[in-house]
Amino acid sequence: MLTKFVSLLWSLFMLTSCVAQHPCDIVPGTFDSWMQGATSIDVVVVGGGASGLSAMKQFQGGKRKVNSVVLLEAQDYLGGRVKTVRTSIEATGKTVLTEDGAEWVHGGRTTDLYRLAKKLNGLAPDTKTWNIFFNRNNGAKASPLGYNIRRNLMKQCETKKIITPYFQKPDKGFGQCFIDRFDQTYKKLKAPAAEKEAWYFYNEQMVNKDQGTDTWLNISARDALNFRGADQWDQWKNGYDTLINYITKSIENSKLKLNSPVCRIHWDNESTDRVLVVTKDGTSYLAKHVLITVSIGYLKEHRELFTPELPTTYTKLLEDVHLGVADKIQLGWDKPWWGNKYLDLTMIWTEKNLPAEQEWLYGIMEFLSIHQYPEMIQAFITGKYAKLMEDLPEETVKSDIMQLLNSVMSKTLQKKGLSAVPEPIFFRRTTWGLHEWSYGSYNSYVSPVGADNGLKTRQPLAKSVKNSYNKQVLIWGGEALSTTRYGAVDGAMAVGKTMAIKIKNLLA
Numbered sequence: 001m002l003t004k005f006v007s008l009l010w011s012l013f014m015l016t017s018c019v020a021q022h023p024c025d026i027v028p029g030t031f032d033s034w035m036q037g038a039t040s041i042d043v044v045v046v047g048g049g050a051s052g053l054s055a056m057k058q059f060q061g062g063k064r065k066v067n068s069v070v071l072l073e074a075q076d077y078l079g080g081r082v083k084t085v086r087t088s089i090e091a092t093g094k095t096v097l098t099e100d101g102a103e104w105v106h107g108g109r110t111t112d113l114y115r116l117a118k119k120l121n122g123l124a125p126d127t128k129t130w131n132i133f134f135n136r137n138n139g140a141k142a143s144p145l146g147y148n149i150r151r152n153l154m155k156q157c158e159t160k161k162i163i164t165p166y167f168q169k170p171d172k173g174f175g176q177c178f179i180d181r182f183d184q185t186y187k188k189l190k191a192p193a194a195e196k197e198a199w200y201f202y203n204e205q206m207v208n209k210d211q212g213t214d215t216w217l218n219i220s221a222r223d224a225l226n227f228r229g230a231d232q233w234d235q236w237k238n239g240y241d242t243l244i245n246y247i248t249k250s251i252e253n254s255k256l257k258l259n260s261p262v263c264r265i266h267w268d269n270e271s272t273d274r275v276l277v278v279t280k281d282g283t284s285y286l287a288k289h290v291l292i293t294v295s296i297g298y299l300k301e302h303r304e305l306f307t308p309e310l311p312t313t314y315t316k317l318l319e320d321v322h323l324g325v326a327d328k329i330q331l332g333w334d335k336p337w338w339g340n341k342y343l344d345l346t347m348i349w350t351e352k353n354l355p356a357e358q359e360w361l362y363g364i365m366e367f368l369s370i371h372q373y374p375e376m377i378q379a380f381i382t383g384k385y386a387k388l389m390e391d392l393p394e395e396t397v398k399s400d401i402m403q404l405l406n407s408v409m410s411k412t413l414q415k416k417g418l419s420a421v422p423e424p425i426f427f428r429r430t431t432w433g434l435h436e437w438s439y440g441s442y443n444s445y446v447s448p449v450g451a452d453n454g455l456k457t458r459q460p461l462a463k464s465v466k467n468s469y470n471k472q473v474l475i476w477g478g479e480a481l482s483t484t485r486y487g488a489v490d491g492a493m494a495v496g497k498t499m500a501i502k503i504k505n506l507l508a
Contacts, residue, residue, distance in 0.1 A: 022436060023074075023280055024263035024302070031266065034276060034284040041068050041285050043503055044277045046262045047293035048073030049080025050102075050489045051477045053247045054496035055291055055503075060251050064504050071251075072279060074261035074437045078248060081295070081432075081441055082489060084239035091425040092334050096373055097239050100328065100430050101441060102489050103371075108230030113243075113490035117236065120246060124237035124372055131339035136198070136350045139410030145191040146199035147346055150206055152185050153178050158225065166221035170452035174224040175207055175216025198348035205365050205382075212324015212443045212487070214383040220451035226458075228484040235371060243489070261437070265290060265474075266307045273469035289503050293477035293496065297323030297439030306474075310465065317460055320450025321480060323440030325433035327386040329364075329401055332376035332426030338412055342369035343377050347408045360388035361404050376426065382442075390431040398427050443487025444480035457483040462495075464502075472506060475499050 029037075043059065045052045048071055059066040077083070081101040088095050105114050105123070117123050134142040156162050157177035166177055182203065186196055207216040211224065236242050248256065257279075264278035267290070274286040292299075300318050303310060336343065345367040354361060363385025370378045379401070381389055389397055405421045406413070413421065432441035446455045454460060462481045465474035477499045478492060485491025 022302075023261055024305070027263045027278060027280060028282040029278070029284075031276075034264070034278050034282070035271070035286075037282075038276060038284040038286040040274075041070060042066060042288050042507060043069040043291060044262075044275070044285050044287040044289075045069065045071040045291045045293065045477075046265075046277070047071075047080060047478070048075075048078040048256065048258070049293060049295075049478070049492065050082055050243075050247075051479065051492040051496035052080075052291070052293040053078060053244065053251070054493040055293070055477060055500035056251045056255065057247050058497050058500035059504070060255075062504075064508065066504060066507065070255050070257060070285065072257050072260040072262050072277070074259070074280075076259055078256065078258070079241060079244040081438060082240050082244055084241035085428070086239075087426065087428070089332070089426055096332060096376065096426065097371060098328075098330055098376075098378075098428060099240055099371070101432075102240050103235065104232070105234040105236070105490075106229055106232060106488050107485060107490050108232060111229070111490050113493065114234065116246075117234070117243070120242065122236050122238065122242045124235045126234070128342045128369075128374075130344040130369075131336075131341040133338075133343075133345045133409075133412070135345065135347050135408050135411075136195075137347055137404070137408050138351055139408055139412075140350075141411070142198075142346070142348050142350075143192045143195060145189050146186075146195050146202070146348065148189055149182070149185055149191065149199055150203050152189065153181060153203060156181055156185070160225060163221050163225050167451070169221075170448045172221075173215075173217035173448045174211070174219045174221045175204065177221065178203060178207060178216060195348060195350060198350045201362075202346075202348045202365055205363060208363075208383045209326065209365070209380050211445055212326050212382055212441070213445060218322070218447060219445040220448040220455075222451045222456055223446040223486075226483050227486065229488070237372065240489075263305070264307065265292075265305055267465065267473050268308055268467040273467060273471050273473075275467075275473045287473075288471075289473060289475055289506060291475045291477050291496075291499055291503060293492075295323055295438040295440060295478065296321055296444045296480040298437060301439045310474075314463070314465065316453075317450075317455065320447050320453055320455055321444055321461065322447065323438075323444050323480070324382060324442055325386045325390075325440050326380060326382045326442040327389060327430045327432055328378050328380060328428075329389075329397065330370060330376065330378040330426070330428045331401070331405075331424040332373065333422055333424055334375065336369075336375045337416065337418065337422050338409065342374045344368055345377075345408070357392075358400050358403075360385045360392070361400055363389070364401075364404065367405070387433050389429070390434050394427075394429060397429055398424075445486070458486060459483065462499075475503055 482491035
């Protein structure tokens with residue numbers, strides 16, 4: 001009797017242990033049933049972000065239109081890490097527009113994306129005026145001289161002559177250049193000695209914000225230098241989804257399948273030279289080519305997606321490329337309580353005495369008004385601090401961020417006759433690191449070891465996978481393949497277009 005009871009307990013344990021932790025863990029059907037019911041098709045595009053959609057636009061246009069194609073998107077919207085959110089605020093009756101992901105049209109005004117935004121009359125006018133603050137975390141004023149160090153160091157460490165020697169140091173990253181030059185630069189700019197350590201920490205966190213890294217030593221110097229493009233801050237006046245809507249208008253709606261996560265890709269089969277692609281509900285396709293545009297974070301996390309396993313030459317490359325985590329924390333009021341303009345608050349941590357459960361706040365270095373709403377602000381938080389924040393309940397994050405605002409703006413509150421920061425009527429935070437379809441957001445980066453192992457550019461990541469019939473069946477897409485515009489929407493779009501042209505040539 002006892003033996004049967006123990007056996008029953010063990011069976012229940014095994015049953016509960018096997019509960020699916022990811023939507024793709026359990027897919028109805030078998031290989032044979034999937035093969036038997038598969039729809040024959042030329043191309044399957046996996047992922048409906050900027051890269052996948054740009055590829056679809058290319059397939060649907062030009063002289064060699066590809067009609068036998070379908071895009072499979074796991075989520076209930078198109079855009080991927082381009083995600084515009086519109087929220088109705090009951091207290092004001094207004095609908096506000098925020099961006100969970102991509103926010104700016106980067107890269108300079110000669111890029112195809114900027115020209116398209118201009119053509120669509122989609123750019124927001126740059127008419128902002130700012131209330132600018134440089135504060136310590138305790139509310140005291142900080143010297144703006146320290147802020148100038150970041151620009152100075154960035155200019156130095158993005159100069160080829162200065163950064164090139166760091167290419168030969170696989171145990172060092174891009175940040176080593178900043179470390180080596182910080183003391184001399186700080187002294188030269190005559191910034192306050194009492195704030196030196198705080199501005200050093202600020203510089204490290206801002207580099208992490210730019211690169212999406214845990215520390216500024218994570219990204220290779222070569223990879224950082226490869227990135228190209230002017231540092232501009234143009235925004236879409238009606239949301240980044242203006243771009244997504246524009247692209248999708250040129251694609252047949254029937255070829256775009258939402259809520260269709262790809263869960264199995266059998267890419268080398270004895271009975272056919274095609275690829276068997278299976279979605280969550282068991283729907284299957286037999287494709288000549290599969291264009292995979294999922295994030296590098298998802299690809300690394302779910303290699304079991306592929307049968308057989310991907311070639312070791314490719315998986316070794318994946319080990320040296322990472323997807324950073326950049327989150328946003330957004331708050332809004334009925335009017336700006338800090339002044340009558342947009343907020344630009346730079347803060348430094350001269351005191352680091354937070355309890356362990358609030359240490360995630362050390363990742364916040366600035367608050368900026370967002371988009372076209374002077375009464376709304378957001379803070380970016382990246383890397384390890386973002387991951388700590390994501391593990392906390394939303395109410396805890398809101399309480400902690402309000403506590404920080406009350407501290408860093410305490411002197412301003414006193415001048416305004418306010419006892420505390422008013423309770424916000426809007427709050428939102430992102431959790432891209434926990435996102436089951438991306439496992440990160442911004443941006444992909446090559447480690448110093450990866451650059452030393454051969455990833456001097458992103459080109460090796462773009463090498464197609466051939467099956468035993470010597471056919472290029474797996475084609476890669478996404479921003480991670482762009483050597484000069486990784487992490488950028490225009491980079492993702494360019495890769496998608498290029499790979500679609502490649503597939504067109506393979507089909508010819």
